[in-house]
Amino acid sequence: MSTVLAFQLQTWNFFFRELVGGLAVGSLYALIALGYTMVYGVLKLLNFAHGDVYMIGAYIGFFVLNALGSPLNPVMPIVPLILLAFAAAMVGCGILGVVIERFAYRPLRKAPRIAPLISAIGVSFFLQQTAVLLWSPNPRSYDTFSLRPDSSGIGELFRTAFTIGNFSIQYVQLVVIVTTIALMIGLSLFVWRTRTGKAMRAVSYDAEASSMMGIDVDRVITVTFLIGSALAGAAGVMTGLVYQQLNPYMGFGAGLKAFTAAVVGGIGNIGGAVLGGLLIGLTETFTVGYLSSAFSDLILYSILVVFLLFRSTGIRGAPVLQKV
């Protein structure tokens, strides 16, 4: 009897760990997906390079943390340290996104649909290889686990924040989920309450008509890239904080999954992107945990293919009427 109970407890613990882990991954995907969904909304372009912008963000955070002392002995308290890393990555990625849009996509505004997509793939590959060139292909580690360690060597971020029953939640998971929610709320306020946000929505409905109404479409697109890429930068830093490992190739798979998250939530839909990100994060984590870790990509991508095939308008999206 007791063994059965212990077993059940163990399985429940495992389930909860997977659940929280999935929510954390899902939050990251959601943040990246926001950039995809916003850009797709205003430009109808799959910004392939977005995943690699996220990778660059992770590297910027890494260099900021490293410049401010070793993990064992940082020069400032942990909260401003991490805030600084976030700020640097968000600003850096925002600028990078604007530059990419200005030089790789804007000249192709009037070109056939296939051209900016190929250009985007080129940018993605270029960024990835630039990272390999500048920072070597070897993975780096944020080493946040040993950031300000206690006597047992566990860093401040990885200590238990609180426990639910038998299960404990670490600060770092809390940071990810709370930051995602905060950024989400900020973005929603921006899109729904500001003039620029209103212009953004107008452009996503009809770019031509809104330019006739006096909206500077190019400026709106620039702002969209700025915000989307900044969110990707934040996601990059969070990845570093939670998983610690980063390498130049991390943006590719994350970008693919995040784009699908945007589609799952209904492309152009901000709340949907978050929902889609969480769903995909959970699916991925549970696949690894319960089905197969070697073939998790195979299973996940198969699910995504099936989803895209049968529900390409998203879980909550109504079918889009194509205007010709």
Next chain:
Amino acid sequence: MSTESPGPQPATSPQIGVDEWVQRSGERITGPAGLLGTAARLVNRMPPILLLAVFIGLACAIPELSTSGYVIGVTADTLLYVLLAMGLNVAVGWAGILDLGYVVFYGFAAYLFAELSSAHYNLHWATWQTVPLVIAATILLGFVLALPSRRLSGDYLAIVMLFFLQIFNNFTTNGYAWNWLGLTGPHDVTGGPTGINNVDRFRVFGRVLSNAPTDYVFVSAAGIAVVAILFHFVNRSRTGRAWRALREDPLAAEMMGIPVKWLSLLAVAVGAGVAGFAGSVNGAYYQGVFPDTFMFPLLITVYAMVILGGAGSLGGVVFGAVVVNVLLEVLRTPDHARWVFYAALILGLLAKLRPWRLLAALVAGLAIFGVVAHEIVGAVWARGVGGPIATGPTSYTTHGFLATVIRHWMVLPKGTYTAEDFRIGNYAFVIVIALVLACTVLKGWKRWALLVPTIWGACFVWETVLIEQNPVTRPLFLGVILIVLMATRPAGLFGKTRVEIV
């Protein structure tokens, strides 16, 4: 619009059934101008069969003329890429479908060939059995993987095809313990990360083609000849015209009664068939298949080839494949890469800079800028100048004309490059990218003035970073090809640009 076309034509009343737009549609198609345009027009005037014969003849002559195994090997690789590029051209160039799963077909064919003709399953089928079977199976796979095009289009279709590539990579890398997701015990399907080794060579008419790479140059050349002749006629057939209609405007094509969905499937499947043949050759030639081969970088390589030459133009695609692969090979050897880089730089300046005094001013500015920078750095940082042109494992002859010129013009730190030196190169790399981007924005004399430090900086980055780390430079170069071509000449070097007036 090219300069030859005269101004507005005298208004002639359109005939019945031919409106003005149709009548003048030829004027809206422009080819490349300048030297390249002349070359393209010359090539276009020659009969295609002659071009093909010259190409095949040259390719087959290389193994006869050269005794270097390396050169023949590069020829064999290049011909494989030519096949691949011709196959991808069907979907991307003709039908306008962004087939990002193309490498799956190549990889699938290579794996299938390897499994049917190796000790992996102890099958050693004859070549005349395996190759047709592999091609047929790959075409079938092409139809299956293109099925999403019935429901999706554009970006969504592209991303689904890319998912197939990810699935394929995941399967081949971990397929040594494939257990049908728990239904059976694990068994080895793909050989895992080490792939399948000791694959049989082709056996043709009782002869084993073991003289690699020479024999495989001939095999690929024969394949190219067959595919090129076939595609030449396909391109002019009803199907070829329908594909082009589909590329230009799927909706209009559908309204004209063209079976758009079927043609999309067909385009991907036909391309897959070519990849099927190329995959078989790959398995036999390298005597093994490895999962790392068939990944995203290969896809980018083939796309760069198709885009560079001009998607949609058969000759252009062949040209693109040859140029890209030969350049990638040249980049492996710093000595050769250096000559090619400076030659390309000078040729580019000669071709693009008019009038001549501007060119002279720029060259003079470059020379002065370099020498002054050399002197300043030499005065401030003694170790900073006069260093070896290449360090590390690459041995570079420290004498010679080019080396002497570069040494007096460029800032090259002495001794083995430290991490600190490489960091300078990294900053310079980022700065040069910013300068290049700035040059594209600026106009007039500012651009020409900025061009001087940009070119000098590019040469500096080239000498200190790119030539040292050529395994990264090669893929970087592919990414640059895609971006620059899309921004400047989306139709490729030899493609025709349609100037649409909407």
